[in-house]
Amino acid sequence: MGKKTARQKAIIRRNIFLSICALILVLVIALSVFVISSIVSNLGDNDEKNDSVISSQTSKTEETVEKKNTTDPLIDGILNPDFENLMLINGKNPLPENYEDTLKLVTIDEIYRNNNNVTDIEETVYPFITAMVKKANEDGVNLKVWSPFRSYAIQKILFEKQVERVGGDEDKAATVVARPGTSEHNTGLCADFNMADDKFEATEMYNWMMENAEDYGFVLRYPKDKTEITGVIYESWHWRFVGINRAKEMNKLGLCLEEYIEYLEDKN
Ligand SMILES: [Zn+2]
Structure with a gap:
């Protein structure tokens, strides 16, 4: 009985160890996915910001041209x-x-x-x-x-x-x-x-x-x-x-x- 118990204990310890390893792996993968997705979304935001800067500059230029007003003192x-x-x-x-x-x-x-x-x-x-x-x-x-x-x-x-x-x-x-x-x-x-x-x-x-x-x-x-x-x-x-x-x-x-x-x- 004593021998069996020791073996069972060893199996339980191994299982606990494997479970912890699996949990750490899952956490690492989840963290990586989170970090990568946030980097990608930031890049996307910057592009959008750049686009909006460019489009506001364009519309400003257009406005200046449109707004040249020679009739109001x-x-x-x-x-x-x-x-x-x-x-x-x-x-x-x-x-x-x-x-x-x-x-x-x-x-x-x-x-x-x-x-x-x-x-x-x-x-x-x-x-x-x-x-x-x-x-x-x-x-x-x-x-x-x-x-x-x-x-x-x-x-x-x-x-x-x-x-x-x-x-x-x-x-x-x-x-x-x-x-x-x-x-x-x-x-x-x-x-x-x-x-x-x-x-x-x-x-x-x-x-x-x-x-x-x-x-x-x-x-x-x-x-x-x-x-x-x-x-x-x-x-x-x-x-x-x-x-x-x-x-x-x-x-x-x-x-x-x-x-x-x-x-x-x-x-x-
Ligand atoms: Zn005069």
Whole structure:
């Protein structure tokens, strides 16, 4: 009996040992399966994440292209750099007769101007011109709007006075004062600053404008070296709104509005 019991005990011990081995094996296999499956699923997640990053970048690019907005002056209260107005008005390109009827004007606040006779600007240009004068003033530069929009009637009086001044020569007069309907001032898209006078060139206001006006969409409309093309004398005080990105490109290329419009036509 004693011998048999010892054998039985040995069998039981072996069985217990085998059971433990089997249990450990099962646990090891289960752990391996778990580890491998979690690695595989992480890889899958990363791929998905990468895909979603790529797709969000793609849709962002598409959105930027779709969202290029050239018709709203402000986006969420901020000046829209893509807003533009390249209307060309000169001796050869007069305004349509009914232009003034449809023109929407806004009065520039008194703090931004130094002339009470002419006070209005085209409504889409208003946020740009006021932001520009405000910033100049904050920079300690006394920039003020002298002459923004002028009506056809006022331009007519100014032109007739100039014709008288030069002894009746209308063509000669037109190089200094535009004929009514051919002046940018009739559009409400431009302004003379501080004074309509050559003295402006020697002021800190002029220097500030040369450096900063493009950030607000304004360009020097009648530069010294472009009088042949513009047909107008050099006017350091006369600045035209074209749009922020347009102004920057015009300055970079060194083109006046007449040249820039031709450049755009050639490009298309
Ligand atoms: Zn002017």
